[in-house]
Amino acid sequence: MAHLADFDIDVKYKAKVKKTERLTPADTEEVREILLEVKQPDFEVQVDQSFGVLIKGAGDFGNEFHHRFYSVADLPSKEGGNPQITFLVKRCSYVDEFNGELYHGIASNYLCDRKVGDEVTITGPFDLPFVVPEDKTSNLILIGLGTGIAPFRAFVKHIYKNVKDWKGKIRLFYGARSGLELLYLNDKDGDLTNYYDEATFEAFHALSPRPHMSDPIELDTAIENRAAEIIEMLSKSNTHIFVAGYEKISGMLDKAFSNILGSKEKWETRKAELVAGKKWAEIIY
Numbered sequence: 001m002a003h004l005a006d007f008d009i010d011v012k013y014k015a016k017v018k019k020t021e022r023l024t025p026a027d028t029e030e031v032r033e034i035l036l037e038v039k040q041p042d043f044e045v046q047v048d049q050s051f052g053v054l055i056k057g058a059g060d061f062g063n064e065f066h067h068r069f070y071s072v073a074d075l076p077s078k079e080g081g082n083p084q085i086t087f088l089v090k091r092c093s094y095v096d097e098f099n100g101e102l103y104h105g106i107a108s109n110y111l112c113d114r115k116v117g118d119e120v121t122i123t124g125p126f127d128l129p130f131v132v133p134e135d136k137t138s139n140l141i142l143i144g145l146g147t148g149i150a151p152f153r154a155f156v157k158h159i160y161k162n163v164k165d166w167k168g169k170i171r172l173f174y175g176a177r178s179g180l181e182l183l184y185l186n187d188k189d190g191d192l193t194n195y196y197d198e199a200t201f202e203a204f205h206a207l208s209p210r211p212h213m214s215d216p217i218e219l220d221t222a223i224e225n226r227a228a229e230i231i232e233m234l235s236k237s238n239t240h241i242f243v244a245g246y247e248k249i250s251g252m253l254d255k256a257f258s259n260i261l262g263s264k265e266k267w268e269t270r271k272a273e274l275v276a277g278k279k280w281a282e283i284i285y
Protein backbone atom coordinates (compact mmCIF):
# COMPACT_ATOMS: atom_id res chain seq x y z
CA MET A 1 0.00 0.00 0.00
CA ALA A 2 1.28 3.46 -0.89
CA HIS A 3 2.43 5.67 1.97
CA LEU A 4 1.38 9.33 2.15
CA ALA A 5 5.01 10.36 1.81
CA ASP A 6 5.14 8.63 -1.61
CA PHE A 7 2.70 11.10 -3.14
CA ASP A 8 3.93 14.04 -5.14
CA ILE A 9 3.55 17.33 -3.31
CA ASP A 10 5.90 19.30 -5.54
CA VAL A 11 3.09 20.30 -7.87
CA LYS A 12 0.80 22.51 -5.86
CA TYR A 13 -2.35 24.38 -6.81
CA LYS A 14 -4.13 27.31 -5.20
CA ALA A 15 -7.83 26.90 -4.56
CA LYS A 16 -10.38 29.29 -3.13
CA VAL A 17 -13.22 28.34 -0.78
CA LYS A 18 -16.43 29.23 -2.65
CA LYS A 19 -18.87 27.62 -0.24
CA THR A 20 -18.64 25.96 3.15
CA GLU A 21 -21.72 24.52 4.79
CA ARG A 22 -22.12 22.58 7.99
CA LEU A 23 -24.29 19.56 7.22
CA THR A 24 -24.76 18.33 10.76
CA PRO A 25 -26.64 19.96 13.68
CA ALA A 26 -24.61 22.00 16.18
CA ASP A 27 -24.83 19.38 18.95
CA THR A 28 -23.37 16.57 16.81
CA GLU A 29 -20.01 15.88 15.21
CA GLU A 30 -19.22 18.48 12.58
CA VAL A 31 -19.24 17.45 8.94
CA ARG A 32 -18.98 20.15 6.31
CA GLU A 33 -19.44 20.20 2.58
CA ILE A 34 -16.91 22.52 0.98
CA LEU A 35 -16.75 23.78 -2.60
CA LEU A 36 -13.32 24.80 -3.87
CA GLU A 37 -12.48 26.64 -7.04
CA VAL A 38 -9.03 25.75 -8.34
CA LYS A 39 -7.24 28.75 -9.79
CA GLN A 40 -5.36 26.76 -12.45
CA PRO A 41 -7.52 25.34 -15.28
CA ASP A 42 -5.05 22.47 -15.84
CA PHE A 43 -6.04 20.76 -12.58
CA GLU A 44 -8.12 17.96 -14.12
CA VAL A 45 -9.97 16.08 -11.40
CA GLN A 46 -12.27 13.13 -12.14
CA VAL A 47 -14.79 10.97 -10.31
CA ASP A 48 -12.84 8.16 -8.54
CA GLN A 49 -10.16 10.56 -7.43
CA SER A 50 -9.08 12.38 -4.32
CA PHE A 51 -6.90 15.42 -3.86
CA GLY A 52 -4.48 16.45 -1.15
CA VAL A 53 -4.55 19.44 1.18
CA LEU A 54 -1.23 20.87 2.32
CA ILE A 55 -0.81 22.82 5.52
CA LYS A 56 2.50 24.56 5.82
CA GLY A 57 4.42 24.41 9.04
CA ALA A 58 2.22 21.71 10.54
CA GLY A 59 4.06 18.62 9.26
CA ASP A 60 4.95 15.68 11.48
CA PHE A 61 8.57 14.77 12.18
CA GLY A 62 9.95 18.07 10.91
CA ASN A 63 8.24 17.80 7.50
CA GLU A 64 7.48 21.17 5.97
CA PHE A 65 3.84 20.31 5.25
CA HIS A 66 0.99 18.31 6.78
CA HIS A 67 -0.65 16.45 3.85
CA ARG A 68 -4.07 14.76 3.95
CA PHE A 69 -6.45 13.38 1.32
CA TYR A 70 -10.11 14.18 0.63
CA SER A 71 -12.39 12.35 -1.80
CA VAL A 72 -14.16 14.12 -4.63
CA ALA A 73 -17.86 14.11 -3.73
CA ASP A 74 -19.45 15.27 -6.98
CA LEU A 75 -19.05 15.18 -10.74
CA PRO A 76 -16.26 17.40 -12.00
CA SER A 77 -17.38 20.78 -13.30
CA LYS A 78 -15.79 24.06 -14.38
CA GLU A 79 -16.75 27.69 -13.98
CA GLY A 80 -15.02 30.29 -16.13
CA GLY A 81 -12.58 27.51 -17.05
CA ASN A 82 -11.67 26.87 -13.40
CA PRO A 83 -12.24 23.38 -11.94
CA GLN A 84 -14.73 23.17 -9.04
CA ILE A 85 -14.31 20.49 -6.38
CA THR A 86 -16.92 19.47 -3.82
CA PHE A 87 -15.83 17.40 -0.83
CA LEU A 88 -16.91 16.43 2.68
CA VAL A 89 -14.77 16.81 5.77
CA LYS A 90 -15.36 15.65 9.31
CA ARG A 91 -13.74 17.72 12.07
CA CYS A 92 -11.54 15.16 13.82
CA SER A 93 -10.51 15.30 17.43
CA TYR A 94 -9.39 12.74 19.93
CA VAL A 95 -9.25 12.65 23.73
CA ASP A 96 -6.15 10.83 24.91
CA GLU A 97 -7.32 8.19 27.40
CA PHE A 98 -4.15 8.45 29.43
CA ASN A 99 -3.75 12.21 29.93
CA GLY A 100 -7.32 13.28 29.12
CA GLU A 101 -6.09 15.94 26.71
CA LEU A 102 -7.97 16.85 23.55
CA TYR A 103 -6.00 16.57 20.30
CA HIS A 104 -7.32 18.21 17.18
CA GLY A 105 -6.75 16.72 13.73
CA ILE A 106 -4.68 19.25 11.82
CA ALA A 107 -6.08 19.19 8.27
CA SER A 108 -9.71 18.56 9.16
CA ASN A 109 -9.79 21.42 11.67
CA TYR A 110 -7.94 23.70 9.26
CA LEU A 111 -10.48 22.95 6.53
CA CYS A 112 -13.52 23.27 8.80
CA ASP A 113 -12.22 26.68 9.96
CA ARG A 114 -11.76 28.11 6.44
CA LYS A 115 -14.18 30.86 5.42
CA VAL A 116 -15.53 31.76 1.99
CA GLY A 117 -12.77 33.52 0.05
CA ASP A 118 -9.90 31.83 1.94
CA GLU A 119 -7.18 30.18 -0.10
CA VAL A 120 -5.93 26.62 0.43
CA THR A 121 -3.07 24.73 -1.19
CA ILE A 122 -3.95 21.44 -2.82
CA THR A 123 -2.14 18.59 -4.56
CA GLY A 124 -3.11 15.75 -6.87
CA PRO A 125 -5.41 14.61 -8.16
CA PHE A 126 -4.80 11.05 -6.95
CA ASP A 127 -6.68 7.94 -8.06
CA LEU A 128 -9.06 6.14 -5.73
CA PRO A 129 -9.43 2.39 -6.27
CA PHE A 130 -13.12 2.60 -7.29
CA VAL A 131 -13.10 2.00 -11.03
CA VAL A 132 -16.36 1.59 -12.97
CA PRO A 133 -16.30 -1.96 -14.37
CA GLU A 134 -16.39 -2.17 -18.17
CA ASP A 135 -19.14 -4.81 -18.02
CA LYS A 136 -22.40 -2.91 -17.48
CA THR A 137 -24.09 -6.02 -16.10
CA SER A 138 -21.71 -5.97 -13.13
CA ASN A 139 -23.32 -5.73 -9.69
CA LEU A 140 -21.95 -3.17 -7.25
CA ILE A 141 -22.26 -3.22 -3.48
CA LEU A 142 -21.10 0.21 -2.27
CA ILE A 143 -20.64 0.69 1.47
CA GLY A 144 -19.83 4.08 2.98
CA LEU A 145 -19.45 5.06 6.61
CA GLY A 146 -19.72 8.78 7.51
CA THR A 147 -17.81 10.88 4.98
CA GLY A 148 -17.24 7.58 3.12
CA ILE A 149 -20.45 8.42 1.24
CA ALA A 150 -18.51 11.12 -0.69
CA PRO A 151 -16.81 8.99 -3.36
CA PHE A 152 -19.95 6.91 -3.90
CA ARG A 153 -22.15 9.93 -4.44
CA ALA A 154 -19.90 10.95 -7.33
CA PHE A 155 -19.61 7.34 -8.51
CA VAL A 156 -23.38 6.67 -8.68
CA LYS A 157 -24.05 10.00 -10.42
CA HIS A 158 -21.32 9.23 -12.93
CA ILE A 159 -22.73 5.79 -13.74
CA TYR A 160 -26.30 6.99 -14.34
CA LYS A 161 -25.42 10.30 -16.02
CA ASN A 162 -22.34 9.51 -18.06
CA VAL A 163 -21.87 5.75 -18.38
CA LYS A 164 -25.64 5.16 -18.86
CA ASP A 165 -27.66 1.95 -19.48
CA TRP A 166 -26.32 0.23 -16.37
CA LYS A 167 -27.78 -3.28 -16.26
CA GLY A 168 -26.30 -4.68 -13.04
CA LYS A 169 -27.66 -3.98 -9.56
CA ILE A 170 -26.21 -1.12 -7.53
CA ARG A 171 -26.80 -1.27 -3.80
CA LEU A 172 -25.53 1.62 -1.67
CA PHE A 173 -25.28 1.11 2.10
CA TYR A 174 -24.64 4.24 4.06
CA GLY A 175 -24.06 4.56 7.79
CA ALA A 176 -23.89 7.82 9.70
CA ARG A 177 -24.56 9.51 12.99
CA SER A 178 -28.10 10.77 13.26
CA GLY A 179 -27.27 14.31 12.17
CA LEU A 180 -26.09 13.10 8.82
CA GLU A 181 -28.85 10.68 8.13
CA LEU A 182 -30.26 12.15 5.00
CA LEU A 183 -27.15 13.49 3.43
CA TYR A 184 -27.69 13.39 -0.33
CA LEU A 185 -30.67 11.10 0.16
CA ASN A 186 -33.42 13.50 1.23
CA ASP A 187 -35.69 15.61 -0.93
CA LYS A 188 -33.85 18.89 -0.56
CA ASP A 189 -30.25 17.94 -1.23
CA GLY A 190 -31.18 14.54 -2.44
CA ASP A 191 -29.36 14.24 -5.68
CA LEU A 192 -29.03 10.51 -5.11
CA THR A 193 -32.79 10.25 -4.78
CA ASN A 194 -32.91 11.17 -8.48
CA TYR A 195 -31.80 7.65 -9.15
CA TYR A 196 -34.40 5.92 -7.02
CA ASP A 197 -36.49 5.31 -10.10
CA GLU A 198 -33.58 3.64 -11.86
CA ALA A 199 -34.58 -0.02 -11.76
CA THR A 200 -31.05 -1.07 -10.88
CA PHE A 201 -30.43 1.31 -7.95
CA GLU A 202 -31.35 1.10 -4.28
CA ALA A 203 -29.87 2.87 -1.25
CA PHE A 204 -30.18 1.97 2.41
CA HIS A 205 -29.14 3.99 5.41
CA ALA A 206 -28.23 2.95 8.91
CA LEU A 207 -28.12 5.43 11.75
CA SER A 208 -26.77 5.50 15.23
CA PRO A 209 -29.88 5.23 17.37
CA ARG A 210 -30.99 8.40 19.12
CA PRO A 211 -30.72 9.60 21.82
CA HIS A 212 -27.33 7.94 22.25
CA MET A 213 -25.49 9.42 19.32
CA SER A 214 -22.26 7.80 20.41
CA ASP A 215 -23.74 4.32 19.99
CA PRO A 216 -22.34 2.33 17.09
CA ILE A 217 -23.94 2.91 13.72
CA GLU A 218 -25.84 -0.19 12.76
CA LEU A 219 -24.45 -0.52 9.28
CA ASP A 220 -23.94 -4.24 9.84
CA THR A 221 -27.63 -4.68 10.70
CA ALA A 222 -28.69 -2.76 7.58
CA ILE A 223 -26.55 -5.10 5.49
CA GLU A 224 -27.72 -8.25 7.29
CA ASN A 225 -31.34 -7.18 6.72
CA ARG A 226 -30.68 -7.55 2.99
CA ALA A 227 -29.06 -10.96 3.41
CA ALA A 228 -31.03 -12.80 0.71
CA GLU A 229 -30.19 -10.28 -1.99
CA ILE A 230 -26.54 -10.02 -0.92
CA ILE A 231 -26.14 -13.81 -0.98
CA GLU A 232 -27.62 -13.81 -4.47
CA MET A 233 -25.26 -11.02 -5.59
CA LEU A 234 -22.23 -12.69 -4.00
CA SER A 235 -23.03 -15.92 -5.87
CA LYS A 236 -22.26 -14.09 -9.14
CA SER A 237 -18.76 -13.69 -10.45
CA ASN A 238 -19.35 -10.12 -11.66
CA THR A 239 -20.18 -8.60 -8.27
CA HIS A 240 -17.83 -5.95 -6.89
CA ILE A 241 -17.70 -4.58 -3.33
CA PHE A 242 -16.36 -1.07 -2.70
CA VAL A 243 -15.92 0.25 0.84
CA ALA A 244 -15.03 3.73 2.15
CA GLY A 245 -14.89 5.31 5.58
CA TYR A 246 -13.48 5.16 9.08
CA GLU A 247 -11.40 2.30 10.38
CA LYS A 248 -14.16 0.68 12.41
CA ILE A 249 -16.02 -0.21 9.21
CA SER A 250 -13.71 -3.19 8.52
CA GLY A 251 -14.62 -5.19 11.63
CA MET A 252 -18.27 -4.28 11.20
CA LEU A 253 -18.34 -5.64 7.66
CA ASP A 254 -16.43 -8.82 8.46
CA LYS A 255 -19.02 -9.56 11.13
CA ALA A 256 -21.99 -8.78 8.88
CA PHE A 257 -20.75 -10.78 5.87
CA SER A 258 -19.72 -13.73 8.10
CA ASN A 259 -23.25 -13.80 9.53
CA ILE A 260 -24.79 -13.57 6.07
CA LEU A 261 -22.67 -16.36 4.58
CA GLY A 262 -22.95 -18.57 7.66
CA SER A 263 -19.38 -18.54 8.94
CA LYS A 264 -16.20 -16.50 9.21
CA GLU A 265 -14.36 -19.03 7.03
CA LYS A 266 -16.90 -18.79 4.22
CA TRP A 267 -16.62 -15.00 4.19
CA GLU A 268 -12.81 -15.10 4.31
CA THR A 269 -12.80 -17.40 1.28
CA ARG A 270 -15.28 -15.26 -0.69
CA LYS A 271 -13.47 -12.05 0.24
CA ALA A 272 -10.14 -13.56 -0.86
CA GLU A 273 -11.75 -14.37 -4.24
CA LEU A 274 -13.06 -10.81 -4.56
CA VAL A 275 -9.63 -9.39 -3.71
CA ALA A 276 -7.81 -11.77 -6.10
CA GLY A 277 -10.27 -10.91 -8.89
CA LYS A 278 -9.82 -7.17 -8.23
CA LYS A 279 -13.47 -6.95 -7.27
CA TRP A 280 -12.86 -5.65 -3.76
CA ALA A 281 -11.64 -2.08 -3.28
CA GLU A 282 -11.48 0.00 -0.12
CA ILE A 283 -10.30 3.27 1.33
CA ILE A 284 -10.15 3.15 5.09
CA TYR A 285 -9.02 6.15 7.13
Ligand SMILES: Cc1cc2nc3c(=O)[nH]c(=O)nc-3n(C[C@H](O)[C@H](O)[C@H](O)COP(=O)(O)OP(=O)(O)OC[C@H]3O[C@@H](n4cnc5c(N)ncnc54)[C@H](O)[C@@H]3O)c2cc1C
Pocket residue numbers: 050068069070071072087088089090092093094096103104105106107108109147148150283284285
Ligand atom coordinates in the same frame (compact mmCIF):
# COMPACT_ATOMS: atom_id res chain seq x y z
C1 LIG B 1 -7.86 8.16 0.04
C2 LIG B 1 -8.41 8.91 1.23
C3 LIG B 1 -9.57 9.65 1.10
C4 LIG B 1 -10.10 10.35 2.20
N1 LIG B 1 -11.26 11.05 2.05
C5 LIG B 1 -11.75 11.76 3.10
C6 LIG B 1 -12.96 12.52 2.96
O1 LIG B 1 -13.57 12.56 1.88
N2 LIG B 1 -13.40 13.22 4.06
C7 LIG B 1 -12.76 13.17 5.28
O2 LIG B 1 -13.22 13.82 6.24
N3 LIG B 1 -11.62 12.45 5.43
C8 LIG B 1 -11.10 11.77 4.37
N4 LIG B 1 -9.94 11.06 4.53
C9 LIG B 1 -9.23 11.17 5.85
C10 LIG B 1 -8.35 12.45 5.84
O3 LIG B 1 -7.32 12.32 4.87
C11 LIG B 1 -7.66 12.72 7.18
O4 LIG B 1 -7.00 11.55 7.59
C12 LIG B 1 -8.63 13.19 8.28
O5 LIG B 1 -9.31 14.38 7.87
C13 LIG B 1 -7.84 13.48 9.58
O6 LIG B 1 -6.76 14.32 9.26
P1 LIG B 1 -6.24 15.45 10.26
O7 LIG B 1 -5.05 16.10 9.67
O8 LIG B 1 -7.38 16.33 10.67
O9 LIG B 1 -5.86 14.59 11.52
P2 LIG B 1 -4.38 14.26 12.03
O10 LIG B 1 -3.73 15.51 12.52
O11 LIG B 1 -3.70 13.45 11.02
O12 LIG B 1 -4.76 13.34 13.27
C14 LIG B 1 -5.43 12.10 13.03
C15 LIG B 1 -6.33 11.76 14.20
O13 LIG B 1 -5.56 11.51 15.34
C16 LIG B 1 -5.95 12.37 16.37
N5 LIG B 1 -4.69 12.79 17.06
C17 LIG B 1 -3.89 13.84 16.75
N6 LIG B 1 -2.85 13.91 17.60
C18 LIG B 1 -2.99 12.89 18.47
C19 LIG B 1 -2.23 12.42 19.57
N7 LIG B 1 -1.10 13.02 19.97
N8 LIG B 1 -2.66 11.33 20.23
C20 LIG B 1 -3.80 10.72 19.86
N9 LIG B 1 -4.55 11.12 18.80
C21 LIG B 1 -4.16 12.18 18.14
C22 LIG B 1 -6.66 13.54 15.73
O14 LIG B 1 -7.60 14.15 16.59
C23 LIG B 1 -7.30 12.86 14.55
O15 LIG B 1 -8.54 12.29 14.92
C24 LIG B 1 -9.43 10.33 3.45
C25 LIG B 1 -8.26 9.57 3.58
C26 LIG B 1 -7.75 8.87 2.51
C27 LIG B 1 -6.49 8.07 2.69
